[in-house]
Amino acid sequence: MSILDSKIPEGPLADKWTKHKNDINLVNPANKRLIDVIIVGTGLAGGSSAATLAELGYNVKAFCFQDSPRRAHSIAAQGGINAAKNYQGDGDSTYRLFYDTVKGGDYRSREANVHRLAEVSTNIIDQCVAQGVPFAREYGGLLDNRSFGGVLVSRTFYAKGQTGQQLLLGAYAAMNRQIGRGKIKMYTRHEMLDVVIVDGKARGIIARNLVTGEIERHSAHAVVLGTGGYGNAFYLSTYAMGSNVTAAWKAHKRGAFFANPCYTQIHPTCIPVSGDHQSKLTLMSESLRNDGRIWVPKHKKDVDAIRNGSLKPTDLKEEDRDYYLERRYPAFGNLVPRDVASRAAKERCDAGYGVNQTGEAVYLDFASAIERYGKEQAYVKGLNVDDTKLVTDLGKKVVENKYGNLFQMYEKIVDQNPYETPMMIYPAVHYTMGGLWVDYNLMTTVPGLYAIGEANFSDHGANRLGASALMQGLADGYFVLPYTIGDYLAHDIRTGTIPTDTKEFDEAEENVRAGINKLINNQGTKSVDHFHKRLGKIMWNKCGMARNEKDLKSAISEIAQLREEFYKDVFVPGTENEYNEELAKAGRVADFLELGELFAKDALEREESAGGHFRDEYQTEGGEALRRPEFQYVSAWEYKGKPSEAVHHKEELKYENIEVKERSYK
Amino acid sequence: MMNLTLKIWRQKNASDKGQIVDYPISGISPDMSFLEMLDVLNQELIEKGEQPVAFDHDCREGICGTCSLYINGRAHGPQTKITACQLHMRSFKDGDTIYIEPWRAEAFPVVKDLIVDRTSFDRIQQAGGFISVNTSGNTQDANAIPIEKENADKAFDAATCIGCGACVASCKNSSAMLFVSAKVSQFALLPQGQVEATDRVLNMVKQMDEEGFGNCTNTGACEVECPKGISLENIARMNREYLSASLKG
Numbered sequence: 001m002s003i004l005d006s007k008i009p010e011g012p013l014a015d016k017w018t019k020h021k022n023d024i025n026l027v028n029p030a031n032k033r034l035i036d037v038i039i040v041g042t043g044l045a046g047g048s049s050a051a052t053l054a055e056l057g058y059n060v061k062a063f064c065f066q067d068s069p070r071r072a073h074s075i076a077a078q079g080g081i082n083a084a085k086n087y088q089g090d091g092d093s094t095y096r097l098f099y100d101t102v103k104g105g106d107y108r109s110r111e112a113n114v115h116r117l118a119e120v121s122t123n124i125i126d127q128c129v130a131q132g133v134p135f136a137r138e139y140g141g142l143l144d145n146r147s148f149g150g151v152l153v154s155r156t157f158y159a160k161g162q163t164g165q166q167l168l169l170g171a172y173a174a175m176n177r178q179i180g181r182g183k184i185k186m187y188t189r190h191e192m193l194d195v196v197i198v199d200g201k202a203r204g205i206i207a208r209n210l211v212t213g214e215i216e217r218h219s220a221h222a223v224v225l226g227t228g229g230y231g232n233a234f235y236l237s238t239y240a241m242g243s244n245v246t247a248a249w250k251a252h253k254r255g256a257f258f259a260n261p262c263y264t265q266i267h268p269t270c271i272p273v274s275g276d277h278q279s280k281l282t283l284m285s286e287s288l289r290n291d292g293r294i295w296v297p298k299h300k301k302d303v304d305a306i307r308n309g310s311l312k313p314t315d316l317k318e319e320d321r322d323y324y325l326e327r328r329y330p331a332f333g334n335l336v337p338r339d340v341a342s343r344a345a346k347e348r349c350d351a352g353y354g355v356n357q358t359g360e361a362v363y364l365d366f367a368s369a370i371e372r373y374g375k376e377q378a379y380v381k382g383l384n385v386d387d388t389k390l391v392t393d394l395g396k397k398v399v400e401n402k403y404g405n406l407f408q409m410y411e412k413i414v415d416q417n418p419y420e421t422p423m424m425i426y427p428a429v430h431y432t433m434g435g436l437w438v439d440y441n442l443m444t445t446v447p448g449l450y451a452i453g454e455a456n457f458s459d460h461g462a463n464r465l466g467a468s469a470l471m472q473g474l475a476d477g478y479f480v481l482p483y484t485i486g487d488y489l490a491h492d493i494r495t496g497t498i499p500t501d502t503k504e505f506d507e508a509e510e511n512v513r514a515g516i517n518k519l520i521n522n523q524g525t526k527s528v529d530h531f532h533k534r535l536g537k538i539m540w541n542k543c544g545m546a547r548n549e550k551d552l553k554s555a556i557s558e559i560a561q562l563r564e565e566f567y568k569d570v571f572v573p574g575t576e577n578e579y580n581e582e583l584a585k586a587g588r589v590a591d592f593l594e595l596g597e598l599f600a601k602d603a604l605e606r607e608e609s610a611g612g613h614f615r616d617e618y619q620t621e622g623g624e625a626l627r628r629p630e631f632q633y634v635s636a637w638e639y640k641g642k643p644s645e646a647v648h649h650k651e652e653l654k655y656e657n658i659e660v661k662e663r664s665y666k
Numbered sequence: 667m668m669n670l671t672l673k674i675w676r677q678k679n680a681s682d683k684g685q686i687v688d689y690p691i692s693g694i695s696p697d698m699s700f701l702e703m704l705d706v707l708n709q710e711l712i713e714k715g716e717q718p719v720a721f722d723h724d725c726r727e728g729i730c731g732t733c734s735l736y737i738n739g740r741a742h743g744p745q746t747k748i749t750a751c752q753l754h755m756r757s758f759k760d761g762d763t764i765y766i767e768p769w770r771a772e773a774f775p776v777v778k779d780l781i782v783d784r785t786s787f788d789r790i791q792q793a794g795g796f797i798s799v800n801t802s803g804n805t806q807d808a809n810a811i812p813i814e815k816e817n818a819d820k821a822f823d824a825a826t827c828i829g830c831g832a833c834v835a836s837c838k839n840s841s842a843m844l845f846v847s848a849k850v851s852q853f854a855l856l857p858q859g860q861v862e863a864t865d866r867v868l869n870m871v872k873q874m875d876e877e878g879f880g881n882c883t884n885t886g887a888c889e890v891e892c893p894k895g896i897s898l899e900n901i902a903r904m905n906r907e908y909l910s911a912s913l914k915g
Contacts, residue, residue: 141812
């Protein structure tokens, strides 16, 4: 019997959440004023939960490392947010959203959690519209939708290519309302460096003021981590420069199990790497696959001609192009899920069909969409549909209206006009499905310590479908945690303020100071970035889009070795009592160097292919991911002093409402 | 590959006087972003045991609004409609001298080197930049309020402000009118925002004045330098809102 208790409520799937809400303890409004909650991170999950908990009456302290809560990296999400509204009348329902998400996650997520997510998805849209989030609308004044990968309906709500921005600013506004009322105390430019455990419960954090370098103690009755994912372990990713695993990793070291660290999303449509100086990668939204067609040349000679500049992609004849997604997956075409699209791009590029100098790029082409939209507009306006130039101009306008900011972003980076020539794209690290293990109440294995949004592992299985990260972040923050945390806090109404002058806080602060001193006093010769880049190369080459036993074993030893070298030879300039970005980075990279090893260990243990985790040894004859029934479990790792000694726990996954079958998008 | 001379504002902390320091830099590729060029400089400084240049940055894709560099006398540099992180070195040529300074405004005190404190922007939003609806999810169905597409699109355009502060930095009066008017306009254009319209504009403008931002004299530099192209129309709309709120209030 596993020691992991997922606390999934009894009863039929569709009634679990309602029943659970009716069964759990509540805290009366007067008592909520006696309870403090710390929230770390102010993205969609952290920001929305801070606002809601404050509104319910709890005293909230919120922390972010950015200079304003509005800058959390949720802001960069582009394409949209799913909800089972069925406004398009195309057969969508709560069950379908649930089904698509479990299937999309390659049957490695929890049924009950995903169903709850699908249930509350519609509330999110109502809530956001009431808050003044300006979603895209049709001419009739109603909300517009588009499609995302792995799905056969249009259920994605959007605000051009800036949906994350608009949703985050909605949550930020809700927070601002509570900050103005004194219900949220906001700590910007603060980084959490440890969790404080008192009598087995999370009772506070140690944070560093990034401007003054001061180490601060903050207590509360519960601690919530909405600190995002750990994709920056790969150095190059679509994450923000500051995104890190530190808060989650410190929680792990204090007893929170880390689940499925190897489940990483490598997003198929990002701008390819241009050189060694590169500091980050830029996503081109999946929404572009609604209208863009992905291809490479059919023949090697054309690949060579394109690479040496003697052939323009626009001059290559239709019959000489290989629209490989449409060829391999006729039912879903360009809208296959992300893991499938990424692997297919890698397969073509590995076979030598990549279209840029590095051989790692495929085309995303809008020419047929421009023509199709242009003709439609010409009909609507009663103009000549055979006038090619007119049709193209009209079509470009439609495309600009839908994706204008993305096209502009592309042009600024690559210096090519995507209205005239196809975009070049290649997969890049984008999201982590793994994270802190949580039960149905979103509590980690440490009582009183919660993880929400990307920081937890629960809803996306081995692969996340597009437009569902925003959905999960807001579902957790607005509609799930505010209920479930009450069940725990109901026992704390008589506890009183948690003192910070105790031995537990002393010990945690000492621990933080020791870590900082070690880094700052280390008279090494190499910069933090030097080590981060090397870690990134190991991760990408050996734990990336395809993994195998030999590479994973060598990654484990290389990362351990690199970590040793880091502590011997890293150089951090400046002092600890000032704004010192290098010091902050050093702490984060130190944690990535531990997480990276656990990541590889987890990938090695999982002897199957599922979603974003592809093991060369386990594939079908057609090169698709081969799941194995004996691995139908969540891996949850318990920290035991070193990543190599982490203890493996399993949570078996049961599918009672969905038949587990081969995931086919053909 | 380019060789450049950088003239960078260095200031240890808020109380330090600060000065421009020269840094020659070589081997810069035109495909590098401006911030990647600064990364190269910082790596060189660290290797020499010197303090790297502190600058704000995070998403590096033009949406978080963190980066805030005044490059050759212009907010976010020589190109329009982009942030400093989206600026690439192909906009410069070999041998150029580049001045890099922080935002300059009384309401944005320098934290260190090129980093400024923009929490005044947050306080303005806290004074009224929201709709007072509880996050219960028990509101009306989202499609129960049809909104004319034109207004919805205009509200969206106003809402794309990233709060970087380029408008303030570019204004000879350090006025925050474009920033404040963007939020006021977003809600003024939507039926959901009407209920609290009077208090919102009065409270936000009051906070803006208290923070020490200057007045608007309709020069329009803010609109030119805004990386998101927030329109001056928003300022006109806020002035109308303010006038009618004042008459009511």
